[in-house]
Amino acid sequence: MIDFLTGDMNVLGIETSCDETSAAIISGGTRVLSSIVLSQIEMHAPYGGVVPEIASRSHVEHLSGVVGEAVKVSGLSWSAIDAVAVTHGPGLASSLLVGLSFAKGLAFSLKKPLCVINHIEAHIYSAFLEGEASRFEDVCPFVALVVSGGHTSLFRVDGKGRYKLLGQTIDDAAGEAFDKGANLLGLGYPGGPVIDRISKNGQRDYVNFPRGRVRAQNLGLMGVDHDLCFSFSGLKTALLYYLKDHPPANEAELASVAASYQEAIIDSLVQRCERAVEDTGVLVVGGGVSLNSRLRERLTEMANRNSVELIMARPRYCGDNAAMIAGLAGAGYGTWGADAMAADAVPNLVLSL
Numbered sequence: 001m002i003d004f005l006t007g008d009m010n011v012l013g014i015e016t017s018c019d020e021t022s023a024a025i026i027s028g029g030t031r032v033l034s035s036i037v038l039s040q041i042e043m044h045a046p047y048g049g050v051v052p053e054i055a056s057r058s059h060v061e062h063l064s065g066v067v068g069e070a071v072k073v074s075g076l077s078w079s080a081i082d083a084v085a086v087t088h089g090p091g092l093a094s095s096l097l098v099g100l101s102f103a104k105g106l107a108f109s110l111k112k113p114l115c116v117i118n119h120i121e122a123h124i125y126s127a128f129l130e131g132e133a134s135r136f137e138d139v140c141p142f143v144a145l146v147v148s149g150g151h152t153s154l155f156r157v158d159g160k161g162r163y164k165l166l167g168q169t170i171d172d173a174a175g176e177a178f179d180k181g182a183n184l185l186g187l188g189y190p191g192g193p194v195i196d197r198i199s200k201n202g203q204r205d206y207v208n209f210p211r212g213r214v215r216a217q218n219l220g221l222m223g224v225d226h227d228l229c230f231s232f233s234g235l236k237t238a239l240l241y242y243l244k245d246h247p248p249a250n251e252a253e254l255a256s257v258a259a260s261y262q263e264a265i266i267d268s269l270v271q272r273c274e275r276a277v278e279d280t281g282v283l284v285v286g287g288g289v290s291l292n293s294r295l296r297e298r299l300t301e302m303a304n305r306n307s308v309e310l311i312m313a314r315p316r317y318c319g320d321n322a323a324m325i326a327g328l329a330g331a332g333y334g335t336w337g338a339d340a341m342a343a344d345a346v347p348n349l350v351l352s353l
């Protein structure tokens with residue numbers, strides 16, 4: 001932990017790694033004084049996915065206003081901000097650079113330390129926001145599932161900065177599987193929320209879609225256990241062929257195909273989590289897909305059945321947000337000071353020992 005860090009430090013966080021422009025102020029690592037998230041979804045929706053050029057231009061246009069709003073809502077003066085924290089990877093290079101350059105300039109002009117944060121680590125930490133500051137360390141060792149549009153990974157967390165990758169997707173992320181599936185179903189972008197919603201009216205066993213397994217011989221494993229890895233690309237192809245032969249005739253059929261597709265994704269996630277958590281008995285979950293109501297329900301069932309302690313991010317901190325960035329910095333994590341000022345944007349930044 002850095003020496004100037006105090007328990008009630010006020011950290012201004014900035015997040016621009018993908019398609020949310022966000023700023024937040026967190027006190028003492030977990031107390032949220034403000035959290036502003038400007039989503040670009042409407043700008044990307046016509047293209048069926050995030051367009052990097054549009055994302056970075058929009059960050060440039062809006063970041064300064066979003067930061068100003070976060071300071072205003074917090075009720076603090078600029079001089080009460082003790083540090084500036086920002087995501088430096090992973091994410092879209094041109095989007096990361098907007099937030100990183102802004103944060104460097106801001107920290108320099110405020111004469112406050114800068115902290116650069118790994119976005120994946122922050123998704124794990126998001127489950128502890130608004131809780132006790134010591135909670136993250138107290139529940140170690142634990143297993144963390146980060147499940148979003150860009151990531152589907154399982155980690156074992158043994159303490160501060162001690163992350164071991166247990167498994168990950170070898171092709172699409174779970175969020176991508178939702179988005180691509182929704183596209184095939186004609187449901188628009190982003191797919192997760194709409195599939196979640198219409199699946200409530202569908203039959204989950206209407207179509208028996210494949211639950212992608214990863215073979216031990218797979219070359220993409222990079223030393224991790226194949227049984228803890230995920231594969232969603234075959235599922236998407238199965239949906240494509242199913243729809244060619246059986247185009248849904250009405251809303252009820254559409255809902256049942258969507259519910260069956262969702263269930264295949266959720267089955268894969270829950271089954272890997274159940275296995276991964278055997279050793280530690282504590283599962284922490286974050287990322288945009290952890291907003292999914294069926295995933296939350298199934299993980300809760302699994303945790304009750306196995307007496308697992310389940311710590312899920314609150315819905316407002318599941319998607320990309322700067323509160324998790326500022327919180328992680330305020331808890332003493334991340335890279336600080338001169339090293340942070342020299343840090344570059346790292347689009348493929350990893351989180352592992």
Ligand code: KG4
Pocket residue numbers: 018147148149150151174175176178179190191192193196287288289290291292293318319320
């Ligand atoms: O964490 P996030 O906001 O951004 C990334 O870092 O990727 O996650 C966005 C992803 C999208 O793929 C979106 O479809 C998915 O999260 N998502 C959901 C739900 N809400 C958002 N997936 C399933 N069910 C939801 N309710």
Ligand code: ZN
Pocket residue numbers: 119123148287288319320
């Ligand atoms: Zn994210």
